[in-house]
Amino acid sequence: MPFLARGRPAVTTTGATTELAEFASGLEFADLPPEVVERITWHVLDAVGAGLAGSAKPWNAVVRRYALRESAPGPCTAYGSAATARPEWAALANATAGHGFEIDDYALPALAHPGCVVVPAALAVGEELGAGGRRMLAAAAAGFETVVRFGLATTPSLTSDRGFHVTGVHGVFGAAAVACRLRGLDAGTTASAYGLAASHAGGVTEYTRSGGEVKRLHAGLAAMGGIRAATLARDGFTGPRTAVEGPRGLLRAYAARARPAALTDGLGTRWELHGLALKRYCVCAGIQAPLQAVAELRARHDLPPAAVEEVVVGVDDATRAHVGAVGAHPRDMTEAQFSARHAVAMSLVLGGNGPGHYARLEAAGFDLPAVSALAARVRLERDAEAEAAFPARLLARVRVRLRGGGELVRVAEAPGSPGAPMTGEEIEAKFLGLAGEVAGDRAARAVRDAVRALPHDGPVAAVLAPVREEFTRRNA
Incomplete structure (x- = not known):
């Protein structure tokens, strides 16, 4: 046939x-x-x-x-x-x-x-x-x-x-x-x-x-x-x-x-x-909006982990399938960065989801008991607004239910996405932070300047030359 x-x-x-x-x-x-x-x-x-x-x-x-x-x-x-x-x-x-x-x-x-x-x-x-x-x-x-x-x-x-x-x-x-x-x-x-x-x-x-x-x-x-x-x-x-x-x-x-x-x-x-x-947080794109919602709640309210009864994260179906399979106990960095439960808990316990936070998790053998304990109280569900927006936009509705009563709610869009774009200053600050940590601030600034020169026909070889020179110096 x-x-x-x-x-x-x-x-x-x-x-x-x-x-x-x-x-x-x-x-x-x-x-x-x-x-x-x-x-x-x-x-x-x-x-x-x-x-x-x-x-x-x-x-x-x-x-x-x-x-x-x-x-x-x-x-x-x-x-x-x-x-x-x-x-x-x-x-x-x-x-x-x-x-x-x-x-x-x-x-x-x-x-x-x-x-x-x-x-x-x-x-x-x-x-x-x-x-x-x-x-x-x-x-x-x-x-x-x-x-x-x-x-x-x-x-x-x-x-x-x-x-x-x-x-x-x-x-x-x-x-x-x-x-x-x-x-x-x-x-x-x-x-x-x-x-x-x-x-x-x-x-x-x-x-x-x-x-x-x-x-x-x-x-x-x-x-x-x-x-x-x-x-x-x-x-x-x-x-x-x-x-x-x-x-x-x-x-x-x-x-x-x-x-x-x-x-x-x-x-x-x-x-x-x-x-x-562009991404603000070191996690899958589908977790960017939930983390932004949590960050905005943390900025407005005192949210010690002990006060949190449950966190309900509402996202679209595709996102829930993609980042909802790994639970509260990731075994490696991939699982950690693809677990919405763990990432939300990390934001509440450690105060963020940047390179330093994940370095701390890695150093602990991917076992931070306080984070995992809260992650077990994070639940994902389908959100109608997020579902209607997907895939043109990534939205999340986060509800933090407090012990003793009360609930805090925040809807956020993935930062750095078309609906919530980063400014040029934010993009540059992100680059200098990431590159400076690895290659040093001087090399990072030189790379930035070489990239800025590309539209003026600056040489491609100049982009990574400062990095290679820095590691040559370190190896001398």
């Missing part, structure tokens, strides 16, 4: 793989609206900060050591190291680190994580080529737009119905777009690269149920796979030109309810980057 005769209609988008390739291969810096240049530049800065913060974590250091050991000599910087590598390997290490501490960007309603893959790929290939900032930003814009459009076409079905991780599936196409554009590959070669990238897409979300560090690696594999696909296509190796939309292509394989038109509708004339979001 033919595969297409098994019930569901075929995905019939015409030429999506080719249209996406034509968009990426033809994009120039001059084509970017000023607001796109500004947004991408901020997200480059944020992604580098997230990557530097992640590079200090032991699970991400494992991947960096592996990458540096396996790579031939190359010119590309590895976060948190004085060593360099070939582009694929530097991107593997840096993208893993960038997705390695739950402080990287995301997109609504696409539910994608573009920056952790696109930016490391752009920096690695940009360093390899000695590229200028404008060329790099055009490539990064192509990568961000590609990832977001794949998200719009496949989520939430990709995860809710099939269990795949957005970063590993979408990101490889973003990285391929970046590498092809930076290397000046034509549309046909880029389409072939996308055909190869489709066979690198993957990653399942069982980590939301039983932990493990693999979630961080999905970004690294996507960045590595996208660069590899571009390199092989450049060298003449071919992939299917309908790998995305074909009857046995990615959309049919990875999403039960795909929206094929989202890939190309308005492509080249309408940007879909308005939904890009």
Whole structure:
């Protein structure tokens, strides 16, 4: 029996793989609206900060050591190291680190994580080529737009119905777009690269149920796979030109309810980057709004943990499924950062959910009795307002029921999302805090200045040079 005769209609988008390739291969810096240049530049800065913060974590250091050991000599910087590598390997290490501490960007309603893959790929290939900032930003814009459009076409079905991780599936196409554009590959070669990238897409979300560090690696594999696909296509190796939309292509394989038109509708004339979001807290995007509600309640009321009878967190169904499976006793950092119960309790007991709070949890072997005790009194439920808003907005309604009577209620939107955006000053402060902790304040400021110079065609190599120089000095 033919595969297409098994019930569901075929995905019939015409030429999506080719249209996406034509968009990426033809994009120039001059084509970017000023607001796109500004947004991408901020997200480059944020992604580098997230990557530097992640590079200090032991699970991400494992991947960096592996990458540096396996790579031939190359010119590309590895976060948190004085060593360099070939582009694929530097991107593997840096993208893993960038997705390695739950402080990287995301997109609504696409539910994608573009920056952790696109930016490391752009920096690695940009360093390899000695590229200028404008060329790099055009490539990064192509990568961000590609990832977001794949998200719009496949989520939430990709995860809710099939269990795949957005970063590993979408990101490889973003990285391929970046590498092809930076290397000046034509549309046909880029389409072939996308055909190869489709066979690198993957990653399942069982980590939301039983932990493990693999979630961080999905970004690294996507960045590595996208660069590899571009390199092989450049060298003449071919992939299917309908790998995305074909009857046995990615959309049919990875999403039960795909929206094929989202890939190309308005492509080249309408940007879909308005939904890009940044994180304030070191947790899954779905927990950002609950933590903001708790933070606002803490700012207005005295809330000692002993006074709390129960905390009820109202969110949408998809968020509840994604961050509600892990309970009060996480066994590793992934479980901790994907447990809404534990994160809410940590905010009330420790006073926040920043890098220092999670470092304290890690040092305690993920066992802080006061946090776990309160986490056992946190309950998630469906909230009608949050459900109606999802996935365009992430809302949460938090109700704190007090011992002795009384209830405090707060509704909040995820900070850093389009409905509650961070200011430029807040984005910069976040970066300097994350990067300064790992590379020192002087290097962090130098990186910031180099990123600021990219729209003026400052060299890509200048972005990470201060980090490499700092670690060279420390190793001397």
